[in-house]
Amino acid sequence: MSAKNQKPHKNPHSSFNFFPPRTNLSKRGTGLSLYVVPASRCEKDVIDIRNLSLVYTLAGYEQLVNQLSVDCIDCAADASVVSAVNEGIEAAREIVPLRRPWVMISVNDNEDLHFRKAEFDPADCPPDCSRPCEVVCPANAISLVEGKSTVELPHSTRSPGALKGGVITERCYGCGRCFPVCPFDKISVVTYVRNATATTELLKRDNVDAVEIHTSGRQSAFFRELWNHLGDAIRYLRLVAVNLLDIGDSTISSMNTMYSIMELQLDCYNLWQNFSSGPRE
Ligand code: SF4
Ligand code: SF4
Incomplete structure (x- = not known):
């Protein structure tokens, strides 16, 4: 038929x-x-x-x-x-x-x-964020590392440096799990x-x-x-x-x-x- x-x-x-x-x-x-x-x-x-x-x-x-x-x-x-x-x-x-x-x-x-992906600029994230976005992502599509801090604190310690990395676009499949967990509302949806x-x-x-x-x-x-x-x-x-x-x-x-x-x-x-x-x- x-x-x-x-x-x-x-x-x-x-x-x-x-x-x-x-x-x-x-x-x-x-x-x-x-x-x-x-x-x-x-x-x-x-x-x-x-x-x-x-x-x-x-x-x-x-x-x-x-x-x-x-x-x-x-x-x-x-x-x-x-x-x-x-x-x-x-x-x-x-x-x-x-x-x-x-x-x-x-x-x-x-x-x-x-057809969407997550996006954020890690430089906008508070350096001391506990990074729940990274934990919740089922595709390991968020990878963040702490950059070097230039701010010295008392007792020879340093404040956390700015975060680097972000969303690995090829891995993100747009499930949306990271969107609501960001306490600072830094994650945007990008459709394509x-x-x-x-x-x-x-x-x-x-x-x-x-x-x-x-x-x-x-x-x-x-x-x-x-x-x-x-x-x-x-x-x-x-x-x-x-x-x-x-x-x-x-x-x-x-x-x-x-x-x-x-x-x-x-x-x-x-x-x-x-x-x-x-x-x-
Ligand atoms: S939308 Fe889903 S796959 Fe993409 S970064 Fe967020 S949690 Fe990971
Ligand atoms: S949870 Fe939000 S503020 Fe924290 S690292 Fe992820 S995107 Fe940045």
């Missing part, structure tokens, strides 16, 4: 909204099970990502027993991360002959809170748009199966621009998922507008999901 000429409908019982084309992505009809690997690209992390993907894939073996399956592994839209995920999957399949989970990357058509040209090049390497497009649904021009940019690279995909903000009564008409933009090039599974804005945990 083709994805073409299928109007979207909202499932009243779920935040997932499917286009009818081959709706049951899991052969067992249990829906889409999605595993997420962290977004970092450091060399050590790439090894961890490979190993995590191996474990996720093997988890599919256990889930098969329970009539479930691992359908997708969601990872950062980065060539080294995608390669590591594929390596992990193949390593798992050498151990147990499992169905290969799809590799999914996420992109956005405009700035939104799912994934580079569409880099995404297109990545898809053409033919080791990504699925793309999740995050959109507010309010500005179809941004969606069209991204879609046109992806162009021929779409044909490498088996699934295009659209993750759009729940905008109430306008949601369905917005979905229809975006579907009409995609329709001509879309010849794979198509999945829709609504989300309400909020931090990613």
